[in-house]
Amino acid sequence: MTQLYIQDVTLRDGMHAVRHRLPVDQLRRIAAALDAAGVAAIEVAHGDGLAGSSLTCGPGSSTDGQWIAAAAEVVKRARLTPLLLPGVGTIHDLVATHDLGVTSVRIATHATETDIAEQHIAKARDLGMDVSGFLLMSHMADPDLLARQAKLMADAGAHCVYVTDSGGRLTMRDVRDRVRAYRDLLDPGTQIGIHAHENLSLSVANSVVAVEEGVFRVDASLCGHGAGAGNCPIEAFVAVADIYVGGTDAICSPCKTPPKIWSARCRTDLYASTGKH
Amino acid sequence: MTRTKVAIIGSGNIGTDLMIKLLRLSEHLEMGAMVGIDPDSDGLRRAQRLGVPTTAHGVRGLLDMPDFDDIAVVFDATSAAAHLDNARLLAPHGKRLVDLTPAAIGPFVVPAVNLHEHLESPNVNMVTCGGQATIPVVAAVAASTPVLYAEIVASIASKPAGPGTRTNIDEFTETTAKALQVVGGAKRAKAIIVLNPAEPPLIMRDTVHCLIGDVDLDAVERQVVAMVHAVAAYVPGYRLKQRVQFRRLETDDPAAELVDTRYGRPCWQVSVYLEVEGAGHYLPAYAGNLDIMTSAALRVGESLSARTEVRVP
Numbered sequence: 001m002t003q004l005y006i007q008d009v010t011l012r013d014g015m016h017a018v019r020h021r022l023p024v025d026q027l028r029r030i031a032a033a034l035d036a037a038g039v040a041a042i043e044v045a046h047g048d049g050l051a052g053s054s055l056t057c058g059p060g061s062s063t064d065g066q067w068i069a070a071a072a073e074v075v076k077r078a079r080l081t082p083l084l085l086p087g088v089g090t091i092h093d094l095v096a097t098h099d100l101g102v103t104s105v106r107i108a109t110h111a112t113e114t115d116i117a118e119q120h121i122a123k124a125r126d127l128g129m130d131v132s133g134f135l136l137m138s139h140m141a142d143p144d145l146l147a148r149q150a151k152l153m154a155d156a157g158a159h160c161v162y163v164t165d166s167g168g169r170l171t172m173r174d175v176r177d178r179v180r181a182y183r184d185l186l187d188p189g190t191q192i193g194i195h196a197h198e199n200l201s202l203s204v205a206n207s208v209v210a211v212e213e214g215v216f217r218v219d220a221s222l223c224g225h226g227a228g229a230g231n232c233p234i235e236a237f238v239a240v241a242d243i244y245v246g247g248t249d250a251i252c253s254p255c256k257t258p259p260k261i262w263s264a265r266c267r268t269d270l271y272a273s274t275g276k277h
Numbered sequence: 278m279t280r281t282k283v284a285i286i287g288s289g290n291i292g293t294d295l296m297i298k299l300l301r302l303s304e305h306l307e308m309g310a311m312v313g314i315d316p317d318s319d320g321l322r323r324a325q326r327l328g329v330p331t332t333a334h335g336v337r338g339l340l341d342m343p344d345f346d347d348i349a350v351v352f353d354a355t356s357a358a359a360h361l362d363n364a365r366l367l368a369p370h371g372k373r374l375v376d377l378t379p380a381a382i383g384p385f386v387v388p389a390v391n392l393h394e395h396l397e398s399p400n401v402n403m404v405t406c407g408g409q410a411t412i413p414v415v416a417a418v419a420a421s422t423p424v425l426y427a428e429i430v431a432s433i434a435s436k437p438a439g440p441g442t443r444t445n446i447d448e449f450t451e452t453t454a455k456a457l458q459v460v461g462g463a464k465r466a467k468a469i470i471v472l473n474p475a476e477p478p479l480i481m482r483d484t485v486h487c488l489i490g491d492v493d494l495d496a497v498e499r500q501v502v503a504m505v506h507a508v509a510a511y512v513p514g515y516r517l518k519q520r521v522q523f524r525r526l527e528t529d530d531p532a533a534e535l536v537d538t539r540y541g542r543p544c545w546q547v548s549v550y551l552e553v554e555g556a557g558h559y560l561p562a563y564a565g566n567l568d569i570m571t572s573a574a575l576r577v578g579e580s581l582s583a584r585t586e587v588r589v590p
Binding site: 053054058087090091113116118 | 426428430435440443444445446447449450451467469470471472474484486488531532534535546
């Protein structure tokens with residue numbers, strides 16, 4: 001039975017869609033609903049990662065620490081995890097987040113610049129954290145180059161490396177080629193993840209192809225709520241994965257509870273905060 | 278007139294560019310030694326071709342060089358960690374150190390802002406390339422009105438960012454942000470660096486945003502333009518890309534949350550868009566990040582040299 005690690009990014013990538021101004025009480029309700037639904041991990045941070053609050057990236061309505069602490073109050077099972085972009089945030093920000101009890105982090109760089117993350121990945125490992133390398137704009141590097149860059153992150157200590165389609169530019173063939181290049185180059189113990197965007201309406205299909213090629217971690221968000229055209233919609237992805245895999249309890253690792261399709265109430269909460277309908 | 282002899286430690290991009298500038302442009306400084314750790318490095322080979330004494334044995338090799346006693350100023354273009362060792366080994370010898378790493382043992386110097394403040398210090402620090410490009414603008418705004426918050430984005434081409442820069446990216450953001458406050462005068466500050474891998478490589482760009490209170494905007498613009506000219510006097514490729522921009526902040530603008538309200542309420546966002554084209558001495562023109570650092574260091578070296586001459590009766 002295929003097991004997948006579903007990481008919800010509504011409360012990080014989705015921050016872009018609400019200009020990083022998600023009220024803490026709404027964040028708390030969404031985090032609680034996601035946790036009850038059984039996702040493996042919930043990403044919480046400014047859209048541009050820790051310390052992203054700025055004139056350039058948009059001032060956050062709360063600090064990362066306030067958002068993460070609010071989520072931690074209600075999340076019982078899922079792993080809370082922030083994003084960190086070296087050049088925007090620093091190891092200091094990583095340590096401050098770890099001090100809040102966070103045990104997982106993703107370190108993001110442009111697809112061809114992964115060597116700038118070596119120290120951050122190494123520090124996360126020193127702290128005993130689960131750490132992933134997040135290769136932004138993966139469409140900008142061909143599969144071989146991208147895989148070599150992913151290897152640098154894995155060698156620095158990342159447990160998992162992602163094909164991160166920030167631009168929503170990859171097709172299923174592109175995703176397949178990149179995941180195969182990762183699998184060919186990386187140690188078998190290194191996990192692979194997929195982070196899809198919906199620009200070409202291929203985010204679900206791309207994520208399914210990625211899983212077929214051996215991807216373990218899949219990013220998705222409520223109704224695809226995320227930057228630009230949005231992320232992989234978690235409701236549709238979970239339904240498709242359910243059909244493909246044939247058993248609902250296959251979807252959520254490490255917790256084994258059957259995922260639910262998210263309730264209308266949860267969506268209403270989310271859209272009340274975005275002003276969209 | 279006798280020239281002041283100097284040594285450069287570090288035969289990478291920055292050290293080599295500084296050597297070429299010094300040989301071509303300086304009237305008061307003379308290359309006494311080029312110090313590296315890799316005999317096959319392009320920088321050391323180039324130094325040999327240009328007739329500069331070299332050693333591939335690091336700072337210890339420098340101490341053993343026959344003309345070491347004649348050297349008055351040592352530029353360090355290695356890394357923050359290496360500079361700590363180099364400074365310790367050089368300390369007993371009374372040389373003036375110009376630190377081009379983010380180690381920042383000594384006070385920050387940005388020539389257009391505080392060149393003469395720290396010339397008596399045995400060790401001065403050149404902040405970062407992004408700091409050299411942006412701190413003068415923040416200081417210019419701060420000359421008219423308190424800068425409640427300053428934020429800079431330095432975008433440099435990936436190609437000229439050597440391993441020292443890449444593995445120490447936190448030192449760039451932290452050192453730059455600190456110097457924006459200490460030298461630029463900002464009450465709070467944030468620095469962001471972007472390595473741009475676009476091909477062909479793009480020229481260095483720097484963006485400066487300041488949050489300020491209500492003030493004569495024409496005066497702010499005049500100060501900024503004058504400062505850009507002052508920097509361009511030693512970095513010819515340094516220029517404004519657009520006119521200075523002002524954005525009025527509404528009372529509920531989220532930008533206000535970046536300000537410590539003890540210092541006041543922001544009314545305007547000032548945005549300054551800069552470009553730094555390199556002189557093409559060592560790396561091509563896109564590498565403005567090298568140029569601004571080495572040009573600023575050369576300026577400091579010249580001033581130290583003038584200071585030394587004054588003391589000689």
